[in-house]
Amino acid sequence: xxxxxxxxxxxxxxxxxxxSNRCMYCGASLPEEHHLTAEEKNQxxxxxxxxxxxxxxxxxxxxxxxxxxxxxxxxxxxxQKKSDSAxxxxxxxxxxxxxxxx
Ligand SMILES: [Zn+2]
Numbered sequence: 001x002x003x004x005x006x007x008x009x010x011x012x013x014x015x016x017x018x019x020s021n022r023c024m025y026c027g028a029s030l031p032e033e034h035h036l037t038a039e040e041k042n043q044x045x046x047x048x049x050x051x052x053x054x055x056x057x058x059x060x061x062x063x064x065x066x067x068x069x070x071x072x073x074x075x076x077x078x079x080q081k082k083s084d085s086a087x088x089x090x091x092x093x094x095x096x097x098x099x100x101x102x
Contacts (some may be wrong), residue, residue, distance in 0.1 A: 006033075006034050008023040008025065008026060008028055008030065009028065009030075009031065010023060010026050010028035011023060011025050011026040012029065013025045013026075015034050021030060021034075021036075038097065041096065042096055042097065045089065045092060045093045045096060046093065048064070048089055049086070049090065049093065050091045052086055052089060054100045056083070057084065061094065065102060
């Protein structure tokens with residue numbers, strides 16, 4: 001079936017499911033059946049955050065391993081220090097949640 005893809009009621013172009021409940025072409029509000037839930041909208045951000053956390057853990061392990069390999073002492077790191085980009089992702093996630101509630 002070629003008509004399976006949902007289309008915009010206003011401009012009839014293919015609906016791209018995104019963070020917006022509006023048509024990305026003409027800006028028309030899309031029917032509720034095409035809306036993403038708040039969770040679905042946050043999913044890409046969450047995945048990014050998870051990916052970042054994993055990378056950060058890996059980076060720590062790699063660096064730690066390198067230091068041991070070179071006979072260097074372990075570097076002590078302040079515990080709850082976050083890098084800027086991790087904080088930014090979390091901020092964006094919180095912003096998005098607040099935005100969706102209103
Ligand atoms: Zn449209």
